[in-house]
Amino acid sequence: MGDVVDLKPREEPPATDFWFAQLDLRLGRIETVITRLARQVWLVMCAVLALTLATLVSQIAG
Helix, strand or coil: CCCCCCCCCCCCCHHHHHHHHHHHHHHHHHHHHHHHHHHHHHHHHHHHHHHHHHHHHHHHHC
């Protein structure tokens, strides 16, 4: 009854590594989508600015 039990510290199961890998993959995809969206917004803004300037120049010249 007086046996001594040696308890080892618990290590994280390998399933958490898989979970973190999946999370990193999804966050990477989200970052890619946000970067692509930001580029598209800048492209639209530049196009609108160019059209506005072209219209303004044609109004002043014409």
